[in-house]
Amino acid sequence: MNLAETVVHIFHTNDLHSHFEQWPKITAFLKEKRAFYELKHEDTLYVDLGDHVDRSHPLTEGTVGKANIALLNDIGVNAVTIGNNEGITLSYRQLSSLYDDANFPILVANIIDKTGERPRWTKQYEIIELSSGFKIGLIGVTAPFYHFYEQLGWTIENPFDTLSELVKTVKEQVDYVVLLSHLGLPQDEKLAESFDDIDLIIGAHTHHLLKDGKKLRRTYIAQAGKWGSHVGHVQLTLDLKRRQVTHVFIETHPMNEKQSIDIETAVKIHELKKHSEQHLNEPIIILPEPLQAAWFEESDATIVLAEGLKEWCGTELSMLNAGILLEGLPQGIITKKDIHRICPHPVNPCKLRIRGDQLKETIERAHTRELRELELKGFGFRGKVLGKMIFSGIEVDLKKMASGDEQVTEIKVLGKPLNLHEQYELATLDMFTFGKLYPALYESEYKTYYMPEFIRDILTWKLKSR
Template sequence: MKKTLTIIHTNDLHGNYEQLLRQSAYIKNRISELKAQNESYLLLDGGDHLDMSINECLATNGDMHLDMLADVGYHAMSVGNNELLRSTPALIRELSLKSKVPWLLLNLVENDGNIIGGMKESLLVTLTNDVKVGLFGATDQFGNVYENKHDFRNRDTVTSIKKTVADLKQKGADIIVFLSHLGYDADVKIAKEVSGLVDVIVGAHTHTVLESPVEESGVIIVQAGSYGQYVGELRLILDIENSSNKIEGYEGNLSEIKLESDIDPSMEAILEKGRMETNEFLSEVLTVKDTPLLHKDVIQLMAEAVRDHWNAEIGLMYGGAAVAGLQSGNVTKGDVLNICKSMHSPVLIELKGEQILGLIKDSYKEEVSSKLVYGNGFRPHGIPIGSLAFSGINWDYQDGVLSNVTVNRERLKEEKVYKIGTGTPMLYDEVCGYSSVKGNKLLDVGKTEMVKDVFISFLKKTNRELNPV
């Protein structure tokens, strides 16, 4: 007996609330249509629904997003890097425990091997037509980033998938759906390794717009762009009695969500409540400035902030850490967060004096400072890395000649190793474009805060020192 299943899928919202208001209205309407036709469906999200660079998400600690996901009625979601990388381990555990929508993740666990918080390795869903769907999720591990930053432990992705699929099939799963936050190229590659085990990959992470499904090695791959611009739909025709090929046919498409589309009133109410909390959160006064701060002044203060944070010899900050300056008068948390969108961790590194000289020289070169950077936590994408600001270093620079370089009033020594507080982009020359950072030694990384958090704390600290109670 043939049966049908419609998979409705979204991914990589990144807190685009204006689109979400319309996307959720579309999804709810489409689900109503399917129910009226007695059609079975699954509603799935590929992760990066949260985005801590968005004020509402940050101010509500992601709780607003849990309400949003539950309100739409998702069956499950994969766990993206924005659910993981931009949150503390404690918050990750808390959110996954509170979420009414299961968070699926099998290739990252606690250091002791236990599941993180309330996450699940897999999920078996029995639909209204009695089809049993096995679900699991995996995320881009970014090498050993989560092991270093959160003290989590990586699991081999393919090995974990094979083990989980075997378990799901033993429990009676008719078809297997993989919620992947690995990216499209990785999905195509992994499809070849899990052929015959996985039926469908619902993708995410690379924001790939797949107008129609792609089939690789018998595995159907779909992905619905990003930022709430699309809703994906994959309709499967199933012959669950056929042990060799249970998917007899399929068709899929993306529906574009336009600004003139209808708005979901219940989602609008959730957003309004979140924005009220956000306004209170953002209104906190950090300090008072008599004169405006130019962009370069902000970057200089950020260099001083990371130096102070690590008690380092030198502070170093890149122009792309902020997008503008600050007005005079009260400087609020909202003012800082509106110009510091990037989500970089503070790091303590070691560089030799000769490397520092190279950084100073390169900072004067437009071809270096104008490098556009994407990903790696930069917001907005495509912002120039910018010139560097240093704290603890002084020098003379005239007609392209660098001289009289001192570190804390002592002459810089080229072979001496210096401790430098900065942000994660300066760990990688291929990211920041400053070749002199190659060969740096990472000493420590901020595991519970970002560079902008360090800057906010610094402003509050210096304000207290200038204005003691």
């Protein structure tokens, strides 16, 4: 390498989802790499692409994400963007204060607060000047879950609209533009096709592991899987005379059993867990008798939750899967930790309007073996299996089939036969309205999401009101 050339290394993580067991490995790896490249007089940067926070983990739940920020501070992250787990599983107040102690910039170019301004805790972009004088511009964008952000008090912009002028603004000030994207690979690919001035997209959200990255037109794309399984590494060779990047090398490093751990970080996580426990051990109710739960049959716990769900949403009908409760509750004092343990999912209540024939289709699909035994991953579900569908206000007569499916022979709604042409209001789980699990629920045009309450909050409320 001649004197007019140098190298910068950009390390990145995404979608940790509070898998803190991986964090001591990630910390040790980054410390090792920083020390190695410092000896070679090569700059290093580290960025996180969001969904670091996940309230299904008790440490995150007990500290409302503050433990995640403390760990990012300690590791020396240069910049982050947010994912949907930061953006729409926290209340307006909680997200507004999440980064109060952060000593790094939070880059979210496409979010606006209640006042119509950019939130005080965000920046649209950050310019980093390397030791060589070469300037890299970092821009952050997150997935536009429009209705959810609006429900919480935020306005989220279409990232393509936001970037149309912003990329030009940043490009005029820097030598190289990097987009920190929590949009998902398909959207990153569209961005690469649409923006000539974005040199590198470091992505997240869809959990793709791009071991060697990919290139579309002139833009490189990197993404490093999920749950801290890998750390991504983008190596840029810089021509300082022409102020250009002449070579891009992308790789991912597995954080497996061969990777050493950082003892200080492991101790820090242990201390943070003790602090979290103090909050989660708060008593909330005394149960006079155990509350049993089961995944493949009706149980006291799921019936209570189904009743609470329809009451909370103001409907006469509700539907939820038994697997939403991982286990039951014992007799005696019940704490926040107990409720979180049995219902850790960041899943919200939802009310929707559905026609009778669509409700029939949904109920029939719910009773297939495929859906009952589905080990769902994603959509906020953090359980093992969907399990039996539980109803309140709806009676379903079944005939067991040799295939393991259950044939629906009769459906009654509030004691009357289901009317295929009537409109019904149904309380259910928001995850059933995503994707194609239940097409009729997904396609319903009339949906109300109740936020920031999770299903576990409804369970707590119902138990307290009994």
